[in-house]
Amino acid sequence: MSKYILNRILIAIPTIFGVTVLIFLAMRVIPGDPLQLIVSESDGIYVLSEEELQALRASLGLDQPYHIQYVEWIAQVISGDMGSSFWNKEPISGMILRRGPISAQIAIMAVLLSWLIGVPIGMLSAMWRNSMMDHLSRVGITVFIAVPSYWLGLLIILFSVLVFTWRPPITIIQLWEDPLGNLSMTVLPALALGLGLSAATARMARSAALEVLFEDYIRTARAKGLKEALVVWRHVFKNALLPVITTTGLALGGLLGGAVSVETAFAVPGLGKLLVQGMTERDWMMIQNLVLLYGLIYVIINLLVDLSYAFLDPRIRYE
Amino acid sequence: MAFPSAPPADSEGIVLDIEGKRPHVLLRFSSSVGRFAQSSPIGMAAVGIWLLMFVMAVFAPLLAPYDPLEADYSAIRAAPTAEHFLGTDQLGRDLLSRIIYGSRITLIVSITAVFIGDMIGFVWGIASGYLGQRFDLISQRVVDVLMSFPGLILALLLLVVLGAGLVTVIVAISVTRIPSATRITRAVVLSIKETSYVEAAKMVGASNVRIMVRHVAPQAVAPILVVATLHLGGAIFAESALSFLGMGIPPPAPSWGNMLGGVLAAAFRPPWWLVIFPGVAITIAIMAANLFGDAFRDFLDPKLRRRID
Numbered sequence: 001m002s003k004y005i006l007n008r009i010l011i012a013i014p015t016i017f018g019v020t021v022l023i024f025l026a027m028r029v030i031p032g033d034p035l036q037l038i039v040s041e042s043d044g045i046y047v048l049s050e051e052e053l054q055a056l057r058a059s060l061g062l063d064q065p066y067h068i069q070y071v072e073w074i075a076q077v078i079s080g081d082m083g084s085s086f087w088n089k090e091p092i093s094g095m096i097l098r099r100g101p102i103s104a105q106i107a108i109m110a111v112l113l114s115w116l117i118g119v120p121i122g123m124l125s126a127m128w129r130n131s132m133m134d135h136l137s138r139v140g141i142t143v144f145i146a147v148p149s150y151w152l153g154l155l156i157i158l159f160s161v162l163v164f165t166w167r168p169p170i171t172i173i174q175l176w177e178d179p180l181g182n183l184s185m186t187v188l189p190a191l192a193l194g195l196g197l198s199a200a201t202a203r204m205a206r207s208a209a210l211e212v213l214f215e216d217y218i219r220t221a222r223a224k225g226l227k228e229a230l231v232v233w234r235h236v237f238k239n240a241l242l243p244v245i246t247t248t249g250l251a252l253g254g255l256l257g258g259a260v261s262v263e264t265a266f267a268v269p270g271l272g273k274l275l276v277q278g279m280t281e282r283d284w285m286m287i288q289n290l291v292l293l294y295g296l297i298y299v300i301i302n303l304l305v306d307l308s309y310a311f312l313d314p315r316i317r318y319e
Numbered sequence: 320m321a322f323p324s325a326p327p328a329d330s331e332g333i334v335l336d337i338e339g340k341r342p343h344v345l346l347r348f349s350s351s352v353g354r355f356a357q358s359s360p361i362g363m364a365a366v367g368i369w370l371l372m373f374v375m376a377v378f379a380p381l382l383a384p385y386d387p388l389e390a391d392y393s394a395i396r397a398a399p400t401a402e403h404f405l406g407t408d409q410l411g412r413d414l415l416s417r418i419i420y421g422s423r424i425t426l427i428v429s430i431t432a433v434f435i436g437d438m439i440g441f442v443w444g445i446a447s448g449y450l451g452q453r454f455d456l457i458s459q460r461v462v463d464v465l466m467s468f469p470g471l472i473l474a475l476l477l478l479v480v481l482g483a484g485l486v487t488v489i490v491a492i493s494v495t496r497i498p499s500a501t502r503i504t505r506a507v508v509l510s511i512k513e514t515s516y517v518e519a520a521k522m523v524g525a526s527n528v529r530i531m532v533r534h535v536a537p538q539a540v541a542p543i544l545v546v547a548t549l550h551l552g553g554a555i556f557a558e559s560a561l562s563f564l565g566m567g568i569p570p571p572a573p574s575w576g577n578m579l580g581g582v583l584a585a586a587f588r589p590p591w592w593l594v595i596f597p598g599v600a601i602t603i604a605i606m607a608a609n610l611f612g613d614a615f616r617d618f619l620d621p622k623l624r625r626r627i628d
Contacts (some may be wrong), residue, residue, distance in 0.1 A: 014460055014463075015460070015464055015467050016467075018461070018463065018464030018467075019464055019467050019468070022465075029480055142609070143602075145609060146552065146606035147602050148559060148598065148601055150563055151559075151579060151602070154579060155595070252469075255469075257470055257471025257560075258471070260472070260475070261471070261563055261564055264563070265563075279566060287476070287479055291472060294468065294469060298467055299467045
């Protein structure tokens with residue numbers, strides 16, 4: 001087991017290196033350098049003279065050769081310094097620490113919701129195959145997999161404004177400061193994000209449970225007189241769980257991306273909204289470091305998902 | 320007992336030729352369509368929805384009651400009426416016309432992006448799987464890197480670099496399709512590589528390129544076609560989300576996604592029609608693509624299900 005874990009972590013290292021190189025190159029492929037992004041904005045928002053540009057370049061270290069820039073960037077990130085926003089000079093690491101918990105909370109709540117809704121629906125749907133409930137849930141699954149999460153978010157806001165004349169708050173309220181205020185801000189985005197995921201989970205739970213239900217060991221369990229509840233819990237549920245976790249693992253990438261658009265729909269002050277804001281304002285340091293953060297989070301999540309397979313399924317461990 | 324004089328037709332509607340010639344291409348195609356329709360009425364309905372979207376896109380100028388870009392300041396944010404069936408937006412543009420024209424962007428972006436991305440993934444996957452060794456090792460690490468970004472984030476990064484626009488959106492979305500297409504093709508090729516006919520081709524001295532093109536690629540076509548149809552829905556979502564975020568198709572061009580951008584931000588009384596109708600269009604398009612993809616997968620090879628899910 002420990003060998004497997006070590007192996008899996010070692011594989012992640014070159015990937016993370018590749019991620020940093022890709023982001024670094026992408027930000028420099030822009031003709032000139034990242035500052036060009038800002039300067040080429042022709043709307044007359046901000047125009048620099050050539051000398052100002054040179055001075056700015058030097059102050060940001062952009063006049064250095066690429067390999068030195070790269071090493072400096074990595075050294076900075078490792079030391080926890082994410083640089084600061086180009087426009088308001090606010091340190092990026094501070095913004096991440098303030099907004100990160102909100103985004104993480106929404107994502108975690110969405111995943112929990114998807115299990116709470118998706119797993120029972122999928123399992124029941126499989127056990128009562130071709131019943132009315134099964135048909136209804138399959139229609140629901142088809143619809144909710146297709147509905148874009150950010151649009152679902154807009155619908156939820158629309159509904160709450162029209163019916164309750166209430167909009168979710170858009171200031172940062174941490175869970176530990178004001179739990180109710182925090183929940184009123186995060187529950188609805190989590191719902192918008194979680195319903196689509198629930199549908200994907202239910203679909204996978206259904207097909208996984210269906211497969212297990214026809215296994216010989218289920219017949220054996222019933223034949224030896226085990227109570228149906230025990231058969232379902234101990235044999236069907238446990239064996240159907242692995243594919244469900246796989247789906248969640250695979251869906252997490254979509255979840256992180258979807259969260260960006262859902263946060264924008266709700267105007268939730270999370271990381272996703274910060275990223276979009278950074279991109280529209282062409283705040284290159286912010287873009288570079290936030291995209292890196294998303295990449296790292298995703299790599300780590302994938303690592304954890306892989307390790308959880310090994311934990312749940314001994315066959316993978318010993319391969 | 321009377322023998323039928325006409326060539327016997329089997330239950331699936333394929334006309335068997337007595338001389339042993341293969342039926343005409345069109346006939347074979349239409350009989351495949353017939354079998355597909357029989358195996359999955361829902362899949363066929365999904366195809367119908369896509370055909371309707373094609374009609375909408377091609378005949379947009381005839382179908383749309385108004386110019387999708389023409390502002391009418393006397394009817395700003397007008398709720399649906401007999402004049403404007405789906406209402407008007409913040410510039411007084413007719414929503415129905417914009418949705419009709421928007422189908423063009425949805426179709427062009429999703430189809431070309433999936434075609435380009437999956438084509439690259441197909442070629443890459445064949446080369447990686449068949450050649451193996453160092454090429455496989457290195458190129459799979461590159462795929463690892465592409466896979467370590469959430470798709471939408473990678474597309475956003477590319478769009479910052481390339482700038483917003485129709486072509487750049489297509490490029491960005493196609494790049495995000497490459498990793499999974501490569502992985503699946505590679506997995507299929509690894510098993511094709513072990514077959515005896517590939518072995519035989521090697522034995523008679525066929526070159527690697529010839530084996531890949533003549534023997535491996537045809538066997539890997541079915542899986543990539545299934546992947547491509549399953550990618551369509553994701554591509555439609557990606558385009559709409561990118562445009563919604565203001566990084567995709569720039570306004571004033573009518574894209575279903577950018578129509579949803581900022582609709583709830585400014586208005587005191589939320590214009591519900593501006594929220595609901597473009598989203599319904601996106602959802603229907605994605606749902607039809609998904610249903611077709613599922614049905615197509617089950618039709619071509621029910622076993623594929625396990626490999627792709």
